Amino acid sequence: MSESSRQLLSIGVFFIAILVAILLYAAGLIDWLLIAPVVLLVFGVWMLALSAIRSSKPLRYERGGFGTAALGLCLIAVGGAWFIFAFTASILYAAAVILIVLAALAIATALRRK
DSSP states (O other): OOHHHHHHHHHHHHHHHHHHHHHHHHTTSSOGGGHHHHHHHHHHHHHHHHHHHHHHSOOTTSOOHHHHHHHHHHHHHHHHHHHHHHHHOOHHHHHHHHHHHHHHHHHHHHHOOO
16 A cells, blocks of 8 residues: 555545544534544544554555554543543543553553564
8 A cells, every 4th residue: 555545545534533523423422622532532543553554564764653553542642631631620630641651652662672
């Protein structure tokens, strides 16, 4: 799969993430303020899937699968922390989610073998 195909696929998944958030809002499951974190969560999951695709067939001069997975985890952490803050109104729980993901990324980077 070429890089332009992956970019076009990512744009399509981004639109699907927006659609999922709008449908959840229309069904009354989330407030309109939670549309952005839902988009971040869904797109973060896509970035993890994209990292698996990139690691299986890496292209030259392209970001590797590990960097893409790290970006996906960061998107999921920010979206999840936003969700937790919206429901609990506690910034401590939201900060804990982000710190756990950052700690896991630091450990994974340190243990990563080249």
